[in-house]
Amino acid sequence: MAFEEKATALIPSVGADGGQPISINTNQSITDASAEINENLGFEEVARQMRQYNSPGYMRTFSMSDLYENVYDSRPPIVDGLLYSGTYLFVGAPKVGKSFFMAQLAYHVSMGIKLWDYEVKKGTVLYLALEDTEKRLQERLFRMYGTDSAENLHFTIWAKQLGSGLDEQLQRFVNEHPNTKLIIIDTLQKVREAGGDKFSYANDYEIVGKLKQFADKNHICLLLVHHTRKQQAEDKFDMISGTNGLLGAADGAFLLQKEKRTSDVATLDISGRDQQDQRLHLRRDVDRLIWQFEKAETELWKAPPDPLLEAVAALVTQERPTWSGTATGLVELLGMDMKPNTLSMRLNVNAGRLMEEYNVRYANERSHTGRCITLTLLSEV
Numbered sequence: 001m002a003f004e005e006k007a008t009a010l011i012p013s014v015g016a017d018g019g020q021p022i023s024i025n026t027n028q029s030i031t032d033a034s035a036e037i038n039e040n041l042g043f044e045e046v047a048r049q050m051r052q053y054n055s056p057g058y059m060r061t062f063s064m065s066d067l068y069e070n071v072y073d074s075r076p077p078i079v080d081g082l083l084y085s086g087t088y089l090f091v092g093a094p095k096v097g098k099s100f101f102m103a104q105l106a107y108h109v110s111m112g113i114k115l116w117d118y119e120v121k122k123g124t125v126l127y128l129a130l131e132d133t134e135k136r137l138q139e140r141l142f143r144m145y146g147t148d149s150a151e152n153l154h155f156t157i158w159a160k161q162l163g164s165g166l167d168e169q170l171q172r173f174v175n176e177h178p179n180t181k182l183i184i185i186d187t188l189q190k191v192r193e194a195g196g197d198k199f200s201y202a203n204d205y206e207i208v209g210k211l212k213q214f215a216d217k218n219h220i221c222l223l224l225v226h227h228t229r230k231q232q233a234e235d236k237f238d239m240i241s242g243t244n245g246l247l248g249a250a251d252g253a254f255l256l257q258k259e260k261r262t263s264d265v266a267t268l269d270i271s272g273r274d275q276q277d278q279r280l281h282l283r284r285d286v287d288r289l290i291w292q293f294e295k296a297e298t299e300l301w302k303a304p305p306d307p308l309l310e311a312v313a314a315l316v317t318q319e320r321p322t323w324s325g326t327a328t329g330l331v332e333l334l335g336m337d338m339k340p341n342t343l344s345m346r347l348n349v350n351a352g353r354l355m356e357e358y359n360v361r362y363a364n365e366r367s368h369t370g371r372c373i374t375l376t377l378l379s380e381v
Contacts (some may be wrong), residue, residue, distance in 0.1 A: 066346040071364055074252075074352020075274050078109060078181055080119040081300045084274045085181075086251035087222045088190075088213040096256055097266065097284060097291070098225055100140070102127065102184050105223075106291050107145060109182050110153035114268050116293035123181025123299045124152040126173055128159050130190040144290050152179070159185075162210060163193045181213075186225040204245030212249055228255070266291070276301060303353065308336070308346060313358035316377040323375045332375055344373070 008283055052058055075084040083105075092098045108115045112122025137155060154173075160166045173182045185191055192207060206226070215222040226246070247253055252272020258265065268280040279297040284290070311334050315323050325333075327340035336343070344364060346352070351362045355378075363374040 006183060032107040037330050038181055039041060068348055071348045071351045071362065073219070074355065076121065076219070076352070076356060077119075078121055078123075079115050081275060082118055082123075082252070082270065082278075083182075083213065083221060083223075084272070085219055085221050086272075086274065087215045087249075088272065088296075089208075089224050089226050089246060089253040090256070091226045091228050091253060092256035093228050093258075096258055097262070098256055099132070099186055100144070100284070100289050101256060101291055102129075102186055102223070102225060103140060103144060106140075106153055106184060106345070107150060110150040111235075114161070118159070121181060121271060124154070124179045125150075126154045126156070126170075126177075126180065126183045128183070128185045128191075129155055130159060132186075133156055140289070145289055161191050161193055162207065166191050167210075167214065170214060171218075174220065180218070182223065183222045184223045184225065185211075188224040188226045201245040201248075204243075205249045208246050208249035212251070219326075220283065224250075228257075256365065306350065306353075308334075308338075308343070309350060309354055309358065311336070312347065312362075312375065313354065313360050316360055316375050318377070321377040324372055326370065327373055329373050344371070347373070 063158070075086055077084050084196070090098060090102070090170050105115065106127045108120050109123060110125045113119055116118055123244045132140075134155075137233055141149075154177075160169055171184060173183075188207075211222055211224065251274065252270070255269040257267050257269070262282045264286060266282045266284070268282055269280040270280070276298065281294040281296070282291045283294055285292055312330070315333070327344045331338055331340050331343050343348060347362055348364060354360050354362050361374075361376040363376075365372055365374070
């Protein structure tokens with residue numbers, strides 16, 4: 001199916017929690033790798049490396065130094081501190097209010113307005129409301145937000161299944177709407193492939209893994225609504241219906257729970273690879289049916305200010321939005337007591353933070369004359 005990449009020795013498994021390098025992309029297919037090698041190496045060296053890649057016993061390894069030499073894609077936040085690009089499960093018992101929360105989240109992202117006190121990155125949203133009707137969606141949204149409609153919030157109440165066209169449908173939507181930030185599938189069960197061993201760990205892992213490949217390739221957030229099972233568990237996330245393969249392949253999960261079905265009070269537990277574990281206490285407005293924030297049990301950790309990033313970001317302004325040069329030149333320009341290779345490594349590691357906090361794109365690329373650093377101030381969207 002279209003989600004599946006050509007498998008080679010160079011591509012990490014779905015479960016690998018790593019980004020793709022921007023400046024030196026070593027996680028490529030063999031065909032792509034040979035194309036890049038040809039630019040810098042002789043034919044004999046290219047042939048040697050290609051033989052190595054195709055060897056049955058070949059394992060691609062990299063050192064700690066190699067890691068610091070690369071600039072990797074970060075997972076940009078959709079909702080700061082809560083939701084990032086990647087693939088997440090949103091689980092809860094039937095009729096607990098999951099679909100109302102999904103509508104609320106979709107609206108806030110499409111409008112670019114805060115969700116409670118959390119900053120939101122505006123973007124196009126696709127909501128697959130596969131258990132609803134158009135009439136029910138209309139009534140729900142009108143009660144929640146009146147006539148303040150969002151042009152870039154799109155819905156469908158029918159979609160194909162995995163392996164039967166869903167992948168092509170989602171990819172076409174993203175191609176037609178390049179600013180897509182969030183796709184919600186409500187519910188996962190509606191798009192699962194028919195037949196087969198549905199409830200094995202391997203099958204559950206594969207289902208979410210295929211969706212994760214799509215989300216990662218397109219740098220979007222894919223939110224999969226799913227149900228909990230009735231049995232209680234010491235670890236609340238063990239209540240997710242199905243096997244641990246679902247959560248194992250996902251980047252994180254949200255668990256919405258009420259002590260009583262008739263209550264308007266709920267807790268939202270959050271666990272993920274790119275954010276700290278949290279528990280939020282929510283209350284649903286009985287008139288508008290939106291979830292309101294009451295308190296968080298855990299204070300979000302924030303990285304302390306970094307003088308290097310502040311100094312680097314100050315170099316690019318609206319009047320001079322781009323700077324290019326060597327690491328040595330940048331050290332001299334900043335007047336910092338730091339070795340050029342140390343500066344490069346620190347900026348390589350913090351490229352995502354430089355983008356998110358200062359709106360500055362950082363690139364560190366190799367050319368025939370050596371390495372060149374480029375800083376670009378991006379226009380506000």
